[in-house]
Amino acid sequence: MTSGDPGWAAAAAGRLLMDLMQSDWEPLSHCELEQRLDRAVEEVLEAELMSGGPEPEPGKGGCVRPQVSRPEETTPHTAAHTVTCHPSAPAVSFLCQAGGEPAPQNHLTEIEENPTVQYITSLLQKLKWGHSQRRLTGRARLSLSRTVFLSLTLLSTRLSYRSVSSTFRLEKGNIHRIFFSFCHRVNTLQAHIIRWPTGQEASDHLLPFSSWPGWDEKLEQKGLPKVLGVLGHTRIPIRLLAGRRDSERCAPHAKRLRKQPHPDSWLNLELACDAEGRFIHCSITRGSQRNRGTALSQRLAQHPELLPPGTCLIAGAGYPLTQHILTPFRPAQNPQENLYNTAVETHLRTLEQAVADLKERFRRLRYLDMGKSERAGAVVLTCCILQNALLHAGYVTKGQVGNHTGADVEEEEGTKDEAGLRLRETVSNLLYGALESD
Secondary structure, eight states: OOTTSHHHHHHHHHHHHHHHHHHHHSOOOHHHHHHHHHHHHHHHHHHHHHHTOOOOOTTOSSOOOOOOOOTTOOOOSOSOSEEOOOTTSOOOOTTBOTTSOBOOHHHHHHHHHOHHHHHHHHHHHTTTHHHHOOOOTTOOOOOHHHHHHHHHHHHHSOOOHHHHHHHHTOOHHHHHHHHHHHHHHHHTTHHHHSOOOOHHHHHHTOBOSSSSTTHHHHHGGGTOOEEEEEEEEEEEEBOOOHHHHHHHHTSOHHHHHHOOOOGGGEEEEEEEEOTTSOEEEEEEEETTOOOTTHHHHHHHHHOGGGSOTTEEEEEOTTSOBOSSEEOOOSSOOSHHHHHHHHHHHHHHHHHHHHHHHHHHHOGGGGOBOOSOHHHHHHHHHHHHHHHHHHHHTTOEEOOOOSSOSOSOSSOOOOOBOHHHHHHHHHHHHHHHHHHHHO
């Protein structure tokens, strides 16, 4: 039976009808029902905001009294320079007391005096952000410091809008508007905070290619490059739109079992970081776009002055191998290639740690319950910009390195050009020759 057979078409239509009837009549669990209600309410409120619809009367919104947060809902890591996170430790919000009563005024003062909130607030004040907000009729307007604190709470935890609504005594639709306004304002700082190093700044952050003392000084004159940064990517899971799920449901059952997760259920976050874990390059694309490193590779080819002479980037497998970007051998065929891969993997761990730190500080990145990739991308970019800003200010959060990339460890090699092949072969021979001479 083929796709052109009327019987196949009838069977496919029957399966689709049965799936639709099952989805309509099958009872939902309590958790799933609550999640769908939350999403429906947020979509209605967002539609009203975008269409300029009627606002709720003051005093009749969704404001509730603050309450003690649940054990898994910890407060954001905004007070310490170096934090060790304990997700299971109970925490009480800055805005409430143990009995559920509103916090006294001095607690609100503590929020405004929080060093992290003060630092992010000062960055936004340069944009005159506090004067550019347009207040909607019937909507509460937060001070800039409380807006920053609310947004950091959403980014650094996985609290729902409902929980944050209880804490900040604001309706969910208002929180939604404030949060995305904050993200879009922070996005305007990208060119100032995620910057490609040049001149003396680039020279100060160069790393030796190998980790063996004394080698690089002897080998650099023979062609061993220094490393300016490490290039890689990670996946940020997002909510798959209902239309995508329905299209998958129409596929034959056997095909669905073999199919991988839908590429639109995540975003690709491509990053390059320096030796300190600060991001010098950031690109966000849909999961279905897999041309890794292509844009950056073309940019470096058109502007070779971006890399100081005798330097390169290190990237994982799957990225283009060029005279500016070196990748590992996949698979390694001899001792020279194994030694070269060992040196490359040492650098790749720098990016793995930077990604782990990013996701530890901003736990919202572990799953973004957003179906629109544009909005999800704005949130991801906000986290990357704030991570650089906080690292610059000395606020360090260490995450546990694991499978934060969401990608397979063993990947096939990407595209290769002749200059890249020659440079990689030269580097592997230099490293192995130095090892044999010792």
